[in-house]
Amino acid sequence: MNIGDVAERSGLPAKTIRYYEDIGLIRPHRSANGYRCFAETDLHKLAFLARARALGFTIEDCRTLLGLYEDETRASADVKQLAQEHLSIIETKITDLQAMRDTLTELVQCCAGDNRPDCPILRDLAGESDCQERV
Amino acid sequence: MNIGDVAERSGLPAKTIRYYEDIGLIRPHRSANGYRCFAETDLHKLAFLARARALGFTIEDCRTLLGLYEDETRASADVKQLAQEHLSIIETKITDLQAMRDTLTELVQCCAGDNRPDCPILRDLAGESDCQERV
DNA sequence: CCTTGACCTTCCCCTAACTGGAAGCCCCAT
DNA sequence: ATGGGGCTTCCAGTTAGGGGAAGGTCAAGG
Structure with missing residues (x-):
């Protein structure tokens, strides 16, 4: 998926998704042409982030929450x-x-x-x- | 009055008062040594601003409110x-x-x-x- | 084959309302 | 004259992105 697709499916603006990569919340792969290439798991994380942000959690809270989400031993x-x-x-x-x-x-x-x-x-x-x- | 005095009497940090001068909300005079020199009217304005800010008005709202306050024909x-x-x-x-x-x-x-x-x-x-x- | 338009990239500046800190001047007391 | 506190300006950082420029990429149509 390109960024436009995940933007539409996650409800987040493309700008925001690039920003989330910038600050290390997600790490999408890159295609040969340099485009970001999002997997389903990336989309899932973005949806997670969108919901957490909608509940008013700060970005740093979201980072922690994502970490806990991925930590099976939390x-x-x-x-x-x-x-x-x-x-x-x-x-x-x-x-x-x-x-x-x-x-x-x-x-x-x-x-x-x-x-x-x-x-x-x-x-x-x-x-x-x-x-x-x-x- | 120096900035420390009006800071204490208005309840606003000196930094904030300098900022308010920067953006043109107040215009204190200067002493010969370059220090800001506040009159009672300046203190009054700062107290006005502090109350308006405490009610959640934006700075631009405050600017408008101050203008209305000083306009006898409002x-x-x-x-x-x-x-x-x-x-x-x-x-x-x-x-x-x-x-x-x-x-x-x-x-x-x-x-x-x-x-x-x-x-x-x-x-x-x-x-x-x-x-x-x-x- | 070329062009057009939509999409993508990075980069930089902008927001609100301050806050923190550095470098340096001024004033008063000792 | 020296020390401490107060004052000055200027620069950078904060939150969570938004706007827009300059340029690369891709698929469709003429």
Whole structure:
């Protein structure tokens, strides 16, 4: 398979696949003409990577996960721990974003949104918090 | 004030403050010795930026917000719209992260986490989804 | 046989928002 | 005058690729 084929079948852009080779996540063979030549196992790895990335794992996590996947003597505890650490990072991000969302929602609700300059959002950013004197 | 003072009072690292000058968000004066010399208004702007950044606004949003803040003829509708657009970006991120969290949580729960190699997390990533045959 | 277009290659620069570090000047205290 | 801390600029690196240029390759059509 050429890169275009695996790109289509894995759902990853060709650029991304070249990048993954660059950083050593995959090692496709080369044809006589210099083209990358992908085997089924390469495609399988790329699909693995695409799923792991879609779950938000970093590239380095993906490298570790691939290594564990190929290591028949792995302990599932190692995989689980990696996933749990990633999970807690995600939960932190969710919490942070929810705090932003809550504050922003309140500010937006307080803002008239008309053609006058008076704006509680700007007042809040400027440190003169009011916005209906929230307790 | 020197940069160390405004750094402490604004809560922003000196590096960040220099960066903000670099990209034109602030324009502190210079003392005879070449040191940046910050006025109260500069400190005020930095605090404004720090709050806007903490709410997740991009630097370019911050630039716009600062401009609106200093424009006495602004319409609060412009501020509100910017905030609403940002809010919807945040909500999208939250939704995406929650989907990741839900999937990961399920996978982690299915994984024994012992010293055996069998692992539903890796099976899922490899495309052989099982994990208690979720409907 | 030649050309055209699609595909492939490498290479380099660009992103956001900083952070780290090196080399060197300035100021104050001892 | 010397030591330490603070200040300056500049360069490089971070994540995970994306955009695009310059050029090689292949199959089909005229």
